[in-house]
Amino acid sequence: MTKTMTRTFLSGLAVATALSTAAFAAPVEAATLRMAWSQDATGLDPHTQTAFSSLRLLELIYEPLVRLDAELNVVPAIASSWEFSEDAQTLTFTLDPAATFSNGEQVTAADVKASFERILNEATAAAARSNFLSIESIDTPDEATVVFNLSTPDVPILVAMAGINAAIAPASEIEAGSVGTTALGSGPFVLDTWEPNSREVLTANPDWAGGELGIDGINISVLPDETAILASLRAGQTDFALINDPLVATMVPNEAGLELNRAPGLAYNVLQLNPNREPMDNVLVRQAMSCAIDRQSIIDTALAGEGAVTGPLTMPAFAQDPSSLFCYEQDLDRARELMAESGVDGFTATVIAATGEPPYAALEAQVLQAQLAEIGITLNIEMMELNVYVDTWLQGDFDMAVAQNGGRPDPYPMYNRYFTNDGNLLNVSNYVDDTLDSLMREGQAETDPERRVEIFQEFENHLVEQSPWLWLSTSFSYTAQRENVSGFVPSPTGTLFGLTEVTVE
């Protein structure tokens, strides 16, 4: 009896395997890119979304006035040209006459005006609103010209306008209140289907002003487990994927037929200290901590070597050689001296970190724990679910926090929230410093690019020396692709706009 049973079971298994194998052999559409990511977009409103995946999706559907290329230069998008007035208080855009929304209507100055008014309207809760507060009024002398009148000289506003949070939506959709549901943009792709946390179907926009695309569309699947994404790439079920976990990313090059794209990101990993609490209010203690940590070894241990030591300025045009920054080489003797000088004889503090965000947060906290123990600091690690962490972080209710904070292509919008005296997130940084404040304001008004770099490097040097936070590393953003995909150009902003150049064999 047992024998028959085994045989029946085995043949059943064989049939089932055959069945499931048959089901895997999905028909391959030549020019549709099959893409996978582990976290899905959380919404379709370009003005309010901040989640990484949402931005990546919306960048394919909507367009801002200008865009940043892979070197972070401002290049045309909806606007074909732009000009600042001498005093940097008027910014004039000329729109590309070919720019059309996917419903066939031309993008006009009225759409631009309506979009920015929507962003500035408090009731919208727009994510980028704080970057545009200097806009006093918007003039539309003709259909193709938009003039922004600014209350103060504001140079970084141009870079802020390159973000998808400043996307141009049709005035008619804004009036109808349907921006978050229709996803009607002027971008390279049109969203056909969105099943949240499951999949998206995008088709190429034939009317896109940017030219013809190399693919007919993109089918995005949400595969929450990144090792499953790797398996799917390996089996040829996925052509292109976004990878967050450096550990998974390092496995990609070992696979035949797969390629890994790496781009150093603007986001930074940081140990935020709370200078409002003892003994972190003592600058010597903070400096001692900065000297005690070995940033490269944190990268090697926690990030599997996938990252680069960084100071506060992560954007290539502004960044300085990290080794020139205060105590960026581990120096335990100096750290102990500074501790002794501070009069603090070791202490215990709690560091918060979010589970899985970034994926190596816990590891990072553990390495920091071990390194700081060397100078008599005992760290207790408190891991929190992301939402709980965000809540605690926003209240500034922590001794220290392991964080990964988003970067911007310009230092001003990146740090004005934390380190100007009226910054929105001053209660997160808990740090007021008049030197930082005045340098920030100077950098905001300066129109000469070289002078701006000098100002912000001075800002960086002062910030690192005061050590309210300990900047650690930038990590890479990764995409993986099969050999049949070519032409993708990664960008430090993480955008997938490079998919417009992609072809699939």
Added chain:
Amino acid sequence: MNYLAQRLLTFPLILLGVSVLVFVSIRMIPGSQITAMLGTEAGMLTAAQREALAAYFGIDQPVWTQYFRWLAGLFQGDLGVSTIYARPVLNVILERFPLTLQLALMSMTIALCIGLPLGVFAATRNERPSDLIVRILAMLGQSTPNFVIGILLIYFLSVFFGIVPAMGTFTPLTVDPLASFGQLFWPAVTLGFAFAASVTRISRSAMLDVLSDDYIRTARSKGASSMSVIWRHALPNALIPVVTLSGVEFGYLLGGAVIVEQIFALPGLGRLVLDAITQRDYALVQGTVLFIAFNFLIVNLLVDLAYAALDPRIRIGGRK
């Protein structure tokens, strides 16, 4: 019948209790839809922006007002609107449920087809080497976590056979039965593995108990073949604990298998709840949990009714 009516009457009370619990607990965990949507950028909101968003999500009212408003909707069959999906919660749930139901049924079938014969077999070979092997296997099956089996399965299939289970979207049974079965086969194996192990252990020990009963000895002495003793006389009585176990397990499975759904990227109820919780979609969490609780009650009721069918001595209703 009387019993059935009584049981059905307790349903609304239990569900009401569940509704209060889930309503309060999801609101007790820190973070809100606003922080879930904006992350740390929520700190950049002005007070007016925050109010506008709170009003949009309906979390500007006191908790009890929110609760009664939701409850009132419930009586009209309205579970609220999901903020993630921008659609009625009930529609979203009913769209996900077929997958979960099919996966649960397939896992249970696999578990019973493997576990029951193995358990019976082991019981008849009590303390012999073959029994020992089955027991070790069962122990192994029970102690290996789902995610290990799932990940190993995907790994081996993709590395050695170059296949991966179709992931991301689900083909319903009605559209393409073959593809549908194929897609859920490996997830069902993953879930069925541990389930089969429990069934093996329970059916083995229940069978051992029954086999030592007097009536079995009587049956044997009357010359019944050992096959007939096992399958006709002993098994029906040994089934009761197996039914209890399967009922409970099946009830759990109907609540969605979060980890396995996550690994195989299946859009089932488990991931629905998980995503709803991490994104703080209150209406969706409440609706789904209530739906799961309701299923559990139904399954439990069916289990109780099954006892009576299996053993006529158990008379439902309590009167002898």
